[in-house]
Amino acid sequence: MTSELQARALHVLETVFGYPAFRGQQGEIVEHVAGGGDALVLMPTGGGKSLCYQIPALLRDGVGVVVSPLIALMQDQVDALEEVGVRAAFLNSTQTFEETLRIERLVRSGEIDLVYVAPERLLTQRCLELFDASRISLFAIDEAHCVSQWGHDFRPEYIRLSVLHERYPGIPRIALTATADQQTRDEIAHRLQLDDARKFVSSFDRPNIRYSIVEKTTGRKQLLDFITSEHAQDSGIVYCLSRKKVEETAEFLNQNGIRALPYHAGMEYSVRAANQSRFLREDNITMVATIAFGMGIDKPDVRYVCHLDLPKSLEGYYQETGRAGRDGAPASAWMAYGLQDVVLQRRMIDESDADETFKRVLSMKLDAMLGLCETLSCRRMRLLDYFGERSGPCGNCDTCLIPPVQVDGTVPMQKLLSTVYRVDQRFAAGHVIDVLRGAQTERISQWHHDKLTVFGVGADRSEQEWRAIARQAIALGFVTVDHDAYSSLKLTDAARPVLKGEQKVQLRQYQKPVKAKRPSSRAAGSYEELELSRSEQAIFERLRTWRMGTAREHGVPAYVVFQDATLREIAKGKPASLEALRGVSGVGEKKLVSYGDEIVAIINEMM
Structure with missing residues (x-):
């Protein structure tokens, strides 16, 4: 920073926000934006993104406009700023007409430092004319990954935010997100017309978060055991894929002594907002939610984020798990993952109305997610590598603490693929596994599958072991899941060399779930x-x-x-x-x- 600007920025940081020094790239970003430059900022959750636009807004003349996608959180963001003496307000649909007029007057007269608006509100003619008539210091576009059509939180209105560049070319813009691979970064820059903006990419590593992925057996019971043994008195978030599962899981946790609240888009807005408010304001509450919940959540003491269903992409997983441990203290990212998750996600892609190009992108993102689940190496290394960051083993994920065993799985894989073929590729994984294990079921008798040469050839392995092998067969691309009513397993061309003995297959050896010993706080990457x-x-x-x-x-x-x-x-x-x-x-x-x-x-x- 220039000496004068640096002194002013540090003075604001210390006297307003109470911090003695900038962290990482914060200082460079503040200098660049305060000096009138555009910026695209990628910084992990808890890395201090908000200061990167709040301080420049206070250093520059005029009102800083923050585009935020979540109306429900604007009040808390404004409250936090008012607590430190910053004049802040929001404009959204929850306000009365009189309150809206009052805030608009403050914006026009410059008697306010920051105003938060939803993208839908900003794009209205009334709001744009308000900014035309006001002195604006900068535009901050939060959760900028919402502009990506390939992303997990796509919001159509974000694409139209390019109007800011066209209408206010002299006002600096800063787009911020915690999650974006290279493709998404390029799309953000292109769609928001920030191609010439300076790019700031911080490390994606969150060393205080321990990543653990377990074989899904009892699901909710495993979740309860994890919470009670690791985080009984903590606040946390549990993500589920469906609204029904959210309701059932919240009820299950409450019945077993864990204070839990549901959150999904099918609930009445007032109930949903009340539950979110309780989660933010009270301690020791678990929010059970669909992925509709969490964007922009500022609660720093979320100690765990759990997934009972497989996320669609590593971006989604990283974004959601990043809501844990924003304060830098030890936190957990725990997931229960099973064969049905893979089957369901593949089926959802096949049945979507998207074109083939979009389906191909979704499949690639799911493959990367499966790769994290099935990896034999450090999970953090795999996750960071996806975002283009190199690292070594972290010592704070389940695969580092209890290293998985890699085995030659060629023979069991051949048995599985042969059975899929022998049942004419017309049956789901459950039936295929029953045939492998020699189960005497009514369906097997009905189809005379007990007469097949493969009947019972896998009797030496448990159902869970075969499910793990079937899951890996799908993850490795040897088997696909048909989008018929039965989710039938079908062989791919990649299965042929395995069946012919021309290709060896390495598999992750099945291990019964073992509770890892919790390391010390220091080993977990926390503050000493x-x-x-x-x-x-x-x-x-x-x-x-x-x-x-x-x-x-x-x-x-x-x-x-x-x-x-x-x-x-x-x-x-x-x-x-x-x-x-x-x-x-x-x-x-x-x-x-x-x-x-x-x-x-x-x-x-x-x-």
């Missing part, structure tokens, strides 16, 4: 200073209780008052004066004035 002594823990808990009461009084989520990381630092440092408290990360001038005396009183009371 998270470890508190008994007395420090008591102060921390007292501060959390105070924070909850304060948040209720203000009608905001607890983390808007202070994040856990700030309270931990206070508990360790025990600042006994306002001057000592001023140096704590996360304590800006506004919060020092608002809460300083109360915090110092708590510290002195407990010393």
Whole structure:
């Protein structure tokens, strides 16, 4: 940064937001945008993307316009800014006409620093004319991956945001996302006319998140065991593919002592919004949701994200798991994955109305997702490699902690493929496995499949083992799932050399689920200073209780008052004066004035 701009930016960072220094590329991005440049920013969830447009908006003359796709979260974003003394507001359909007029007047007169708008609202003639008549400092396009038609969160209205470049060519634009492979990055730049913008790509690594993928057996029971053993008193998110499964899973968790709330697009808006508000404002709640939930969630203390169904792509998986551990403390990304997940995802692609090119892209993205599930190497290496980032084994995923065994699976694969062929490629995986294992079922007798030469040739393996082999056969491209009513397995051309003995097949050896020993916080990539002594823990808990009461009084989520990381630092440092408290990360001038005396009183009371 230039010395003057750098000094101004650091002053805002310290006095408004309470942080002593920029992290990673934040400083470069702030300088570039504050100086009038366009930017495309890829930064992982929890990496501090918001500061990259909030600080330039405060440094430049005029009002910063933030395009945000989720109306439900705008209030919390505005509340968080107001807590640190930034003049912020939003324009969306939840407001009365009088309130809308009031905010529009503030924008026109420049008596506001930041205004949040949904893309649908921004594209209206009324809103564009408002910005025509106002002094705008910058446009920030959050969740910019929504512009990608190949992506997991495509929003048609995002494509039309190119109007900002055409209508306001002299105003800097910054597009931000946590998730984008090279193809998506190129599409964002092209569709938003940011081809000439400076690209900032941070590391995609989230070292504090432990990635674990287990063989799906009992599903919900496995989920319950994971939560109760690892995260019984924590907040978390569980993703399911269907609305029905969301409802059933939330009910199951509640019946078993886990406070859970459902969230999906089929619920009434008021109920959905109330559940989201409770999740953001209360501790120890599990949100069970479809992927409609989570974009833009700022809750920093989500300790786990679970998937009971296979995501469609690595972008979706990374985006969703990234909602865990935004505060940098240890967090878990857990998934239960089985044969039916693969069958269902393949079928959904085949039955979609998309053209063949789009289906091919979807299939490639699913293949990459399956590759992560079936990998024999470090999962984090595989995930980062997808985004073009090289790394070594992380030591903090299940394949690093309990390395899988690679075996020669040529013979069992030949048995599976032969059985698919012998039953005329007309039956689903369950029936094929029954034939392999020599099961005496009514259907096998009806079709005389007990007379086949392959009947019972796989009796030495369990049903779960054969399901794992069938899953890998699909992932390796030897078998496809027909989109008929029966989800029949069919051989591909790639199966021929395997059946003929011309190609060897390496498989991941089936292992019964084993609970991994939880490593220390430091091994999990957390802050070393998270470890508190008994007395420090008591102060921390007292501060959390105070924070909850304060948040209720203000009608905001607890983390808007202070994040856990700030309270931990206070508990360790025990600042006994306002001057000592001023140096704590996360304590800006506004919060020092608002809460300083109360915090110092708590510290002195407990010393």
